[in-house]
Amino acid sequence: MLDALYLLYLKSMKIINLYILRAHIGPFLFGFTTVVFIFLMQFIINSLDKLLGKGIETEIIVQAIIYNIPWMVVLAAPMGILFATLMAFGAMSANYEVPIIKSAGTSLYSMMKPVVGLGFVLSLVLFWFNDYVLPESNHQAKVLMNDIQKKKPTFAIQPGEFSPSMGGNIILARGVDSITGQLFDVTIYDYSSSKQQNIISSDSGKIGFSNDYSNLIINLFSGEIHQRNNNEVKDYKIIRFKEYQIKMEASGFDFNRTDVNLISRGDREMRISDMQQVVDGSKKEADYSRVFIDSIANNHLDYVLKGKEYRDTSTVTSTTKFEIDTSARNILQRVQKNVNFLISDIRSNSHTIENRENNVRKYEVEIWKKYSIPLACFVFVFVGVPLGIRTKGGNFGISAAISLGFYIIYWGCLIAGEKLADKGIISPILGMFFADIVIFLVGILLMIRINNEMFQFRSVFKKVK
16 A cells, blocks of 8 residues: 555656646746847847948857857756746746645755756756857857958948048048948048059949949949049049949959968867866966076075085185175175076066966856856756745746846846956965855755745835834
8 A cells, every 4th residue: 555655646646747737838948938039139139240230141140149149048047947946846836736745745946956956957958069169159250340341342441531442442431330331421542553543532432242242332422532643743533423433443442251270269169178278288388487586596595505515615715805806796796696587587587477377267267157158057047946935926927027136136246256356366266156055045045945935025115014
């Protein structure tokens, strides 16, 4: 009988666990995609002037956007799991499903097990993504954006400045819209012909590529052309126009992809193993400089002691006072020269030690960040579940507000920890896990109090008795 009841209990717990996990799928996908969409729109708006108006194929622009999506995924996943736990357990609490499950003898801790497991698995997946996919995508994005920067019709046209020569033409535009290619109050000096010089002025213009990108085309509106024959001074013409087009070969304006292997990688474009090699190398260089400082200091001490022995023995010889003074001065001069070299070496190696230690802290911060951000998927579960139950936040508004609040707190703690770690005030590991520790402790406190039914929200407007 007991075995049958136990099997029935296990079967019921399995059903409950599956029900709880299914309740998280929809809210997680919604919260995750919403945050990614917000980041994506922000990136597109901020990068419009870099991507548009340069004659770049749509495929290249799409690649630039895709390469930037991974960092959005890393930031959105913790927010998604927090939003999902708030929505799922909030809805269950609002529908009295949590009290019903608890009345059957199931504690809050048991109800949290499948969600904790989900958060742990998601943390592992995000860690792999953070270490393998994100560095490569960051590197690809950096190289591609640098290549895009090199190709644009208005690449060298700055408002109020003369451009470099383009096909024998020097352009001066008082106003430039780099997105649309619009030029305002334009003057073009045409030196492409040795026999004739043209100075073209117009109220406005537009610069862009031909359909096959083989030619650079400048359309000018409402202006005039001043033509002067270099061989005949009297041969001078003024031609007025409503619309005038200048066409030149687009050589040098082609979009060329740089080999990503030729561009050095920054700390956010490296895997943990690559950054660890940099850390180990910097530590070895710092240790070598410390050993070198000790060595030159000991050598200088030996030099001074030998000089002292020489002065002590010189007092018992029959040399004249003049010879002794001359010898002493020579020794002091050599000692002073040696001290100057010593100070220079110590300063140089001290600077090397400081530089390498800063480098070690910088890369160790990035190493531990690759662990701490994925771990947020796990620790946010301990906050989302109890808050969802207590607030009955089974609607979008409450869940979004609470998620945003804790997300801001988390990133505030993470940024503060990173700054303190970079300055050497705290260790990199503590700086990067500080935010996770704070959120985890808050979550544990909330979870214990709600499980024991001791936690009550009181209105801030209630009078204190």
